Amino acid sequence: MPELPEVETVRTGLQRLLVGRTVKEARHDNQKSFPNSVEDINAFLIGARVMAVRRRGKVLIIDLNTGYSLVTHLKMTGQLVFVDSKEASSAKKRFGAGHPNESLVGLLPDRSTRVTITLNDAAILYFNDQRKFGWMRLLPTVAVPEIDFFKKLGPEPLQSEFTFRVFDERIMRRKKSRIKAVLLDQTVIAGIGNIYADESLWGAKIHPETRVDQISQVKRRALHQSIVSVLQLSIDKGGSTDRNYVNAEGKKGSYIQFAKVFRKEGTPCQRCGTTILKMRSAGRGTHICPKCQRVVK
DNA sequence: CACTTGACCTGTCCGC
DNA sequence: TGCGGACAGGTCAAGT
Numbered sequence: 001m002p003e004l005p006e007v008e009t010v011r012t013g014l015q016r017l018l019v020g021r022t023v024k025e026a027r028h029d030n031q032k033s034f035p036n037s038v039e040d041i042n043a044f045l046i047g048a049r050v051m052a053v054r055r056r057g058k059v060l061i062i063d064l065n066t067g068y069s070l071v072t073h074l075k076m077t078g079q080l081v082f083v084d085s086k087e088a089s090s091a092k093k094r095f096g097a098g099h100p101n102e103s104l105v106g107l108l109p110d111r112s113t114r115v116t117i118t119l120n121d122a123a124i125l126y127f128n129d130q131r132k133f134g135w136m137r138l139l140p141t142v143a144v145p146e147i148d149f150f151k152k153l154g155p156e157p158l159q160s161e162f163t164f165r166v167f168d169e170r171i172m173r174r175k176k177s178r179i180k181a182v183l184l185d186q187t188v189i190a191g192i193g194n195i196y197a198d199e200s201l202w203g204a205k206i207h208p209e210t211r212v213d214q215i216s217q218v219k220r221r222a223l224h225q226s227i228v229s230v231l232q233l234s235i236d237k238g239g240s241t242d243r244n245y246v247n248a249e250g251k252k253g254s255y256i257q258f259a260k261v262f263r264k265e266g267t268p269c270q271r272c273g274t275t276i277l278k279m280r281s282a283g284r285g286t287h288i289c290p291k292c293q294r295v296v297k
Numbered sequence: 298c299a300c301t302t303g304a305c306c307t308g309t310c311c312g313c
Numbered sequence: 314t315g316c317g318g319a320c321a322g323g324t325c326a327a328g329t
Contacts (some may be wrong), residue, residue: 001322002323058323073323075323076322076323107323133323149324179321193323194322
């Protein structure tokens, strides 16, 4: 669901579409999705100009010129969709208050819309979230790195600082844990979720249940490389649309077509032809090639 | 400390 | 056709 490549794809789109625009109006239907007070919203969001759109792990940070940032976690089913003024008015004319169809995701509010932010030029930013796990909140920009989630968050895997040495030191702190659980732990590495954990482990030929201290250094190096290349490839493909992920323009990503194991159970492994299996590891649906990724006892 | 389970949610799919 | 239940998986909190 939105993992690092998906959130990065949204970030790139919003950076281009939002920076320089100002906020005219904000509506939200649900205190859980956007817990700030009306006073805070009026003081720090309405009238604010967007300065930059950043990402840390799976979290988006929209910096405003009021000294506040709009921080958003999409969790499982969240979407941040920008609709320009032309699209917004023509969709309104054609569909009235109806629901958008497949090709018009995000062009109109639907029952999953939690927050609607109208911009100065009549463009609209929707925060949609079917399952209400996601959240959006206004925080002072200087306070953003101080929230618990960010203080504990691991390094960004696509920055040059993420060397094998850094990776290895961090996973080896969890040497008695199973590697899949470690990859999913955001305090070890930021941004990996279920899709890219499975894809990275297939790339390095490591079984997800292997204890970290049972993995050879050669394979740990392969895993480091695999994580970086899988995440980068996915960004190049605009992320994975498994269920309802869309980018800032409401468009789907295509990485899933290039996936080697994720949701590929029953199909032959591209390396050896063995049938891909689905199992459970770290409480998650987990996809492996049982021949390439051997269980280590 | 490692690990599992449950909670948070809603839509979809499967079997009866 | 309807209905109950399993399942999807990011994160946190509580339990083993």
